[in-house]
Amino acid sequence: xxxxxxxxxxxxxxYPIAFTLNVMERxxxxxxxxxxxxxxxxxxxxxxxxxKFMILEMINEGIDIENDKLKENQKMDFMTSKQVGRLxxxxxxxxxxxQIFKLINxxxxxxxxxxxxxxxMSRK
Numbered sequence: 001x002x003x004x005x006x007x008x009x010x011x012x013x014x015y016p017i018a019f020t021l022n023v024m025e026r027x028x029x030x031x032x033x034x035x036x037x038x039x040x041x042x043x044x045x046x047x048x049x050x051x052k053f054m055i056l057e058m059i060n061e062g063i064d065i066e067n068d069k070l071k072e073n074q075k076m077d078f079m080t081s082k083q084v085g086r087l088x089x090x091x092x093x094x095x096x097x098x099q100i101f102k103l104i105n106x107x108x109x110x111x112x113x114x115x116x117x118x119x120x121m122s123r124k
Contacts, residue, residue, distance in 0.1 A: 005062050006103045008055070010090050015079070016062030017100065019107040023057045034104070041097065048088075051097055056084040058100060 007014040024034055030053060031037040037054060040047040060078045067075040079087075088096045 003065075004103065004107055005065060006099065007062075008059070008087070008091060008096065008099055010087055015059050015087065016066050017055070017058040017103055018062040018065055019058055019100075019104050020061055020065075023054070023061050026057045027054065041101075046093075046097070048093065051093065051100075052081060052085055052088060054100060055088060055096060056081055058103070059084065 003018070003020065005016050005018050008017055009015075027034045027037045031040065031050065037050055040050040056079060063076045063078055070076075
């Protein structure tokens, strides 16, 4: 995995997003894996709940990574699900989805692609 932080921008406010093993683990716990999450997003009726879940996890992971570099009094607060829902409403469902898929595609090793994460990762 490539450790990379990107930012969702809402006006003059930037929210760090990161796609790491921690985020993949949360997707596995919630949806059975990143591949299953991707299927929910690529269906004829994409899941708003699934998008909000992934953006919440990716933002809070980005905040956690950035907080590691900050002094205690400079640390950012983690976002709540409701705050992320409002953020997606402002940015737009499509734009939010594009930005996180872009980061997922760049963060995954080249031999793993979100379309086949389930089959690649579940080989025994």
